[in-house]
Every structure is written in C-alpha cells, then in structure tokens.
Amino acid sequence: MFGKKKQKPQIDKDQLELIENAQRRIKQKKRLYVHFVLFLIGCVLLIIANTVLGIGKDFTIAGVNWFVYAILIWLFLFLYHLFNVFVTHKFMGKAWEKQQLEKLVAKQQERIDKLKAGFVKEETLIAQSDLYNETTPKTQNPKSKSELTIIVAAAKNDAIGKGNKLIWHLSDDLKRFKSLTSGHHIIMGRKTFESFPKPLPNRKHIVISRQKDYKIPHGVILVNSLEDAIDAAKNDSQPFIIGGGEIYKQAMLLADKIELTRVHEDFEADTFFPKIDSSIWKETANTFNKKDKNHEYEFSFITYLRK
Structure with missing residues (x-):
C-alpha cells in the first residue's frame, strides 16, 4: 500500500x-x-x-x-x-525493410485519398445535376430559366488544345464564338483566361481558380468552383462554359446545351473534350463547312440539347 x-x-x-x-x-x-x-x-x-x-x-x-x-x-x-x-x-537490414514498407504504404494511402476526393467531387456534381433535373418541370418554357451552354471546338479525336493554345485557326469558328457569346457571361478556368491577351469585349468573364490571391483585371469575377461560377451568372439567360478540359468535364454534368465545332481531323494534344454520350445528348443541328483559303480543315457546327 x-x-x-x-x-x-x-x-x-x-x-x-x-x-x-x-x-x-x-x-x-x-x-x-x-x-x-x-x-x-x-x-x-x-x-x-x-x-x-x-x-x-x-x-x-x-x-x-x-x-x-x-x-x-x-x-x-x-x-x-x-x-x-x-x-x-x-x-x-530489418530497419531498412521497415522504412521501405512504410514509404510504400504512405504513397498508396496518398493515391487512395486523391481518388476518394475525386469521387466525392464527382458524386456531388451528379447529385446536384439530378436534383436540378428533378425539380425543373419538363414542360417549363426554356426562356424562363438560365440555359447553361458549353461552347467548344474539338477535333475528331476530341483534342481541343496543346500548351494552353488552340491547335487550329478557323475564321468562321471564331466569328461564331463571338456571335453566340457576346452580351453573356463566359465561365472559364484560370489557364484558359491566361491564354487571352486581354479580356474579350462585350462579355462578363468569370474565372475559376483555387488561388485565393490570384490577381485579375477590374470587372472580372473570381470564384473557387464551377458551382459558384454558375451562381454568379444566374441572371444571365445563357451563360457559356468556354474551357478548359477539367471545367468542361465538370460542366457536362450540369449543362443544358452544347455548341460544338467539330474539326474533321485528328490532332496531337494535351487537352481533350469529354465524349458526348448520345443517350444523354440529342443532336438538333448540324452544318458542314468545307475547307477553303481561310479554313485549312473541314468542320461542322453541331448543336446538342440534353434529353
């Protein structure tokens, strides 16, 4: 005791x-x-x-x-x-073996954490898209809500860019882009915004970036996610998603419309547009354009609407 x-x-x-x-x-x-x-x-x-x-x-x-x-x-x-x-x-020796095993386990856990984060993000977007579709009546007048539109130029192999630059120069495609997006909000990732020499006229730019201290010109809206970007453009009848690859991938779950310029050629690229699922998207317009002195490649203007 x-x-x-x-x-x-x-x-x-x-x-x-x-x-x-x-x-x-x-x-x-x-x-x-x-x-x-x-x-x-x-x-x-x-x-x-x-x-x-x-x-x-x-x-x-x-x-x-x-x-x-x-x-x-x-x-x-x-x-x-x-x-x-x-x-x-x-x-x-035994200590060396233990150290190597711990390193391998740590790397594997890091990969698992990244995959989990990706799954959670994608599931959140899917849930938001499903909820949006469920709460929006199919008989509703399309003019009574904002029509989120993806606008993109993609090759036969879905290539859209390399080194943060366009792979081709098609005069009519640029004119169509200007005509459709003028007067509207254009939503883009940071790298896409940086590819412009200056903000495009007569359009409201919304830039998505995780960098909280990212410097932007006056009048440009900075947000941290696609959901925040869509919310910032809620008063626009037709905001446009203009890139890049990761933003397109997220937007495919939420968009109502796709305005696609399909370039009928394969290209080497580092950025690609997601595959368009015909069970989800319906082609409603298709205009073919032959190549000429101003257009090195044949291309088509195609419009898709979500079914």
Missing part, C-alpha cells in the same frame, strides 16, 4: 527500437574494429614467422611466398566483414 509506485517506462516503442538498433550498430562496428586490429597483428606475425623464424621459408606458390596468400585471404574476409557492416546491415 505504502510501497513505491511502479514507474511507467518513459521511452515509447519507437524510441526503444531506435535505441536497440543503435546498440546493434555499435556492436557491429566494435567487432569490425577488433577484426581490423587482429588482421594487422596477424599480418605482422605471418611475415615474422616466415622471414625471421623461417617457417615455410621454402614453400611458395607460383613463385610467391605462402604468407602473401594467407594475408590476401584474410584481407578478403575483412573486406567482406566491412561490406556487411556498412552496406548489407545498414541498407538491407
């Missing part, structure tokens, strides 16, 4: 493992040092035995005294011991 209270150890398991590992390393190095000293003394004794005492004086191998071979063999054993202490036990 009045005896001394048993003290709890102040060293946790990880610290104890580190101490034990350090003690093992000290013992290994001590044994290596002893081996080195014995090797030096042994070499001296072998030389004295042969040259002074005359032991095996006449015994040679390939014209070389036997004690030279003995020293070389012993040297090999010492070097092998040295390698074990400073290479094998240090880099391939």
Whole structure:
C-alpha cells in the first residue's frame, strides 16, 4: 500500500527500437574494429614467422611466398566483414525493410485519398445535376430559366488544345464564338483566361481558380468552383462554359446545351473534350463547312440539347 509506485517506462516503442538498433550498430562496428586490429597483428606475425623464424621459408606458390596468400585471404574476409557492416546491415537490414514498407504504404494511402476526393467531387456534381433535373418541370418554357451552354471546338479525336493554345485557326469558328457569346457571361478556368491577351469585349468573364490571391483585371469575377461560377451568372439567360478540359468535364454534368465545332481531323494534344454520350445528348443541328483559303480543315457546327 505504502510501497513505491511502479514507474511507467518513459521511452515509447519507437524510441526503444531506435535505441536497440543503435546498440546493434555499435556492436557491429566494435567487432569490425577488433577484426581490423587482429588482421594487422596477424599480418605482422605471418611475415615474422616466415622471414625471421623461417617457417615455410621454402614453400611458395607460383613463385610467391605462402604468407602473401594467407594475408590476401584474410584481407578478403575483412573486406567482406566491412561490406556487411556498412552496406548489407545498414541498407538491407530489418530497419531498412521497415522504412521501405512504410514509404510504400504512405504513397498508396496518398493515391487512395486523391481518388476518394475525386469521387466525392464527382458524386456531388451528379447529385446536384439530378436534383436540378428533378425539380425543373419538363414542360417549363426554356426562356424562363438560365440555359447553361458549353461552347467548344474539338477535333475528331476530341483534342481541343496543346500548351494552353488552340491547335487550329478557323475564321468562321471564331466569328461564331463571338456571335453566340457576346452580351453573356463566359465561365472559364484560370489557364484558359491566361491564354487571352486581354479580356474579350462585350462579355462578363468569370474565372475559376483555387488561388485565393490570384490577381485579375477590374470587372472580372473570381470564384473557387464551377458551382459558384454558375451562381454568379444566374441572371444571365445563357451563360457559356468556354474551357478548359477539367471545367468542361465538370460542366457536362450540369449543362443544358452544347455548341460544338467539330474539326474533321485528328490532332496531337494535351487537352481533350469529354465524349458526348448520345443517350444523354440529342443532336438538333448540324452544318458542314468545307475547307477553303481561310479554313485549312473541314468542320461542322453541331448543336446538342440534353434529353
């Protein structure tokens, strides 16, 4: 009852493992040092035995005294011991294996966390889209609500850009873009906005960026998500999504309309437009354009509406 209270150890398991590992390393190095000293003394004794005492004086191998071979063999054993202490036990021992395993587990967990974050984001957008469709009557006059429209020029292989630049220059496509978007809000990612030499006239720019301190010109609206961008354009009868690739991917779940310029050629690119699912989208207009002196490629203006 009045005896001394048993003290709890102040060293946790990880610290104890580190101490034990350090003690093992000290013992290994001590044994290596002893081996080195014995090797030096042994070499001296072998030389004295042969040259002074005359032991095996006449015994040679390939014209070389036997004690030279003995020293070389012993040297090999010492070097092998040295390698074990400073290479094998240090880099391939139990502690090394544990460290490598922890690194692999950490990397795998990081990948899992990224995938989870992506799934949560996509599920949120899908849920919002479903809720929007469920609460919007199908017989409603389309003019009575905002019609979110994606406008894009994409190649046969869905390429839309490379190095944050357009791959082609089609005069009529640029004119169509200007005609459709003038007077409306245009929603874009930061990189798309930075690809413009200056803000486009007669349009309200909404830029999506996670950078809270991102500098924008006067009159441009900065938001952190596509949902905030759509909310900022709620008073516009037809706001347009104009890029880039990730914004298009998110917008496909929420948009009502797609204005597509399909360039009838395949291109090498680093940014692509999502595949258009015919079970979700209905083609309502298609105008083919031949190539000419102002248009290097054939292209079509195609309109899709959500079914």
